[in-house]
Amino acid sequence: MPTLVSADKMVTVKLRNYIGNTNELDIKIEGDYFSLDPTLQLQEGVNYTLSLKKGELYLKQEKGKKQKINGGLILVPQEYDTNHVVFINDRPYLGAMEFIVDEANSIRPINQLPLEDYLKGVVPFEVFSSWGLETLKAQTLAARTYAVSKMDQLMDDTVSYQVYGGYEWDVNTTKAVEETKGEVITHNNKLVETFYSASNGGITENNANVWGGQPLNYFPIKDDPFDPTHPWEYSLHETQIEYEDIDFNNPNWWENSKEKETDITNTIKSWLNRNGYPGEIKILTIPKFQLKGDQLASGRSVSGSISVTFMRRILEGLILFEQVQLDDVNLNRIRPMIGGTIFKSYLIDSLELENEVYTMKGRGYGHGVGMSxxxxxxxxEQGKDYKEIISFYYPGTTIMNISAGTLQQLK
Known part of the structure; x- marks a missing residue:
């Protein structure tokens, strides 16, 4: 049995996505808040700067003195409602807010608020809020089921969990959350893994083919007549910089050497930097880029090869000529080199080399497991309600309600 929670359960989420790692934050409040420090009282509408110096937090009011914070800063609203708001770098948040020093030696806000209001800050960032209400409800159930399954974890506001934008609500997605309050997707009275992607290219994928582990029967491989397939393609020149054309006598030769497809080669450079090749890099050629030919039952490609030759400048004047080869490896090692927004899925229709240019064509956007x-x-758009959408993308599952603190099956 899953852990039973009320729909009014509190969610705790670290804020990383919009503030990154920083030693300074701008803070402002609306409404009355109290702090656990009796010497600290923030005034409504006043701009404050919270800064970190040598492991200590300091709060400074505009045109005021800097005050040292002892034991972290916690702001709790006198009353929980939408009239009590904490602004962090001008982004609004409801609920309580704790500011700690995290492992990155940065200020890390941690937001605590009820589950349903958390979802109102998630769904508009996961899907187009202009879409129909039934689609928004289906996305809401996927998001709520995921959140409830992670209740024992400290989530953050990035794609590592779910993107959460605080009190940046949309009227349409808010309605979808309110009209499905407490509803989650289950299988055999257990919460399901609510995977979804932008587009499956016309055929769904099984979880085990993507992440390994036990194949789950509510993730079958089947045709999806509703997905618009989202065909995509990109091209990549075999030669990015012609070595013979480089004028090494020109003192600006490095700066003047530019690749042909910088959107892809910049991603390759970042990949090389992360994988043992620090320093400035210029991509010379991609002498090999091919698929092996093996496919899953869904038609998605599995493995391939790529090689990259490049120059690497590690000291002023010291240039290394190097090559990286990945032969017959899983495509999940190659796709990050190209970039997931360009190499959009493994449902690849073709990869051809013609006139020294590679062209890959495919369908879909993402892993294809679960809901498209x-x-x-x-x-x-075709008149299906959210229960029919859930039933199609998570077949064999049951929608249940946690609002009363126990799972109740919906009729």
Whole structure:
């Protein structure tokens, strides 16, 4: 049995996505807040700066003195409602807010608020809020089920969990959350893994083919007539910089040497930097880029090869000529080199080399497991309700309600 929680359960989420790692934050409050430090009282509408210096937090009011914070800063609203708001770098948040010093030697806000209001800050950042209400409800159930399954973890506001934008609500997604309050997706009275992607390219994928582990029967491989397939393609020149054309006598030769597809080669450079090749890099050629030919039952490609030759400048004047080869490896090692927004899925129709240019064509956007967000959109456009959408993308599952603190099956 899953851990039973009320729909009014509190969610705790670290804020990373919009503030990054920083030693200074701007803070402002609306409404009355109290702090656990009796000497500290923030005034409504006043701008404050919270800074970190040598492991200590300091709060400074504009045109005021800097005050040292002992034991962290916790702001709790006198009353929980939408009239009590904490602004961090001008982004509004409801609920309580704690500011700590985290492992990155940065100020890390931690927001605590009820589950349903957390979801109102998630769903508009996971899907287009202009889509139909039934599609938004289906996305809400996926988001709520995921959040409830992670209740024992300290989530953050990034794609590592779910993107959460605080009190940046949309009227349409708020309605979807309120009209499905407490509803989650279950299988055999257990919360399911609510995977979803933007587009499955017309055919769903099984979880085990993507992440390994036990295949789950509510993630079958099947045709999806609702997904618009989202065909994509990109091209990549075999030669990015012609070595013979480099004028090494020019003192600016390095700066003047530019690759042909910088959107891809910049990603390759970042990948090389992360994988043992620090320093400035210029991509010379991609002498090999091919698929092996093996495919899953869904038609998604599995493995391939790529090689990259490049120059690396590690000291002023010291240039290394190097090559990286990945032969017959899983494509999940190659796709990050190209970039997931360009190499959008493993449902690849072709990869060809013609006139020294590689062209890859495919369909879909993402892993293809579970719900297709675009497919759900078109199901809603065709008059399907959110229960039908859930049933199609998570077959064999049951929608249940946690609002009363116990799971109750919906009729």
């Amino acid at each position: 967000q675009w497919g759900a959109h078109f199901m809603g």
